[in-house]
Amino acid sequence: MTALRFIEHLHDLATGRDVVLSDIWGVVHNGLVSFPEACAALKTFRSRGGTVILITNAPRPADAVQRQLRKFGVPDDTYDGIASSGDLARSYVAAHPSKAVYWLGPERDSSIHSGLDPVFAPIERADYIICTGPFDDETETAEDYRAMMMQARERKLPLICANPDIVVESGDRLLYCAGAIAELYRELGGEVIFYGKPHRPIYVRAMALAREQRGKDTPLNRVLAIGDSVRTDLMGAHAFGIDLLFLTRGIHSEEFAGIDQLDPASVKELFGRPPRALMRELKW
Structure with a gap:
């Protein structure tokens, strides 16, 4: 295993990717306000022909998530669709x-x-x-x-x-x-x-939304997930078979304070199986 290095820009991984499945909380906002550079990065990916599906463990339906995103200042043109654990949990209630x-x-x-x-x-x-x-x-x-x-x-x-x-x-x-x-x-x-990450159904839902937008299925090697949680984002991406760009400024920020490069032993301790790359915060 080689050292896992930080990258500076999303475009370093965007070549050859058609779909981004992006976490919301900790990636595009912090629960209070949006991260403008992160929103701009996803918007730029879309402007170049990519599709962005926000994939979130928010326990609310997608339309309620969108209202919250607007409240925090996340523009609608940041993304193409929202897959929420709330929508999946609603299916259980509807079935009973x-x-x-x-x-x-x-x-x-x-x-x-x-x-x-x-x-x-x-x-x-x-x-x-x-x-x-x-x-x-x-x-x-x-x-x-x-x-x-x-x-x-x-x-x-x-x-x-x-x-x-x-x-x-x-x-x-x-x-x-x-x-x-x-x-x-x-x-x-x-x-x-x-219901939600790291479990498979929410990824299936997200890829179905991407298919609706693109008019065809997308091979998993052309999909990039983005997130800040080892337990949900990293484990979920690995289980579904897609690469993950891991952001270190989120819930694990204390573990990454002052670190610019990780040696193999640290990678194994922090991640087990590592992500595709690390970035402090999302920007194009």
Whole structure:
């Protein structure tokens, strides 16, 4: 294994690529404002004939994700489509219309239920749990839900995780996500169904959106993923068979502080199987 070097520009990897599957949070915005250079880089890729599909573990449908992107200042012409874990989780709710659901998550994620009219119930009477995150991600962690998860396990409730992320960047802070609660539930012996990265269905959905835009399938060797998480972006890209450009300024920024080059031992420790290349933050 050779040393894994940083690259300076997206165009260093863009030659021979037709489709980019880009993470959102940590790549094009930080949960508060957009990253203008990152948005410009994806727009430039599109202007040269490429297709950009945003692939996100946001526990909301694509139209709600788009509204949030606009709020943060991400222009619509940054991308061609959005594949969200929220849309995939909605498919489970739609397929179980007679089942009662206990919704665990903040009110801002209510759009995940829009148009589905699910039957809500307390955990004592629910048939399954939809988890979009902690009720209060500003103050809570997964441990705040241990008693609830033990109660759910005793009732053998499936937990549908609409966001497999453990943490997400918000400005200069890291907030806990649904994935942290889901992993606790799995450790306790509960059944968890994950929707989103690193699991295959969201990549299949993203490539279907790319096919709609391009009018044909794209070979996987002409697809580049971009992300900032080892657990979701890197593992998901490897499992799906596509290259990943890994951004180091996101949730792993402390691990990469002051590093300009990684030796083989460090690569193995940080990544296991390495990404295609590293970049601090996305720019053309």
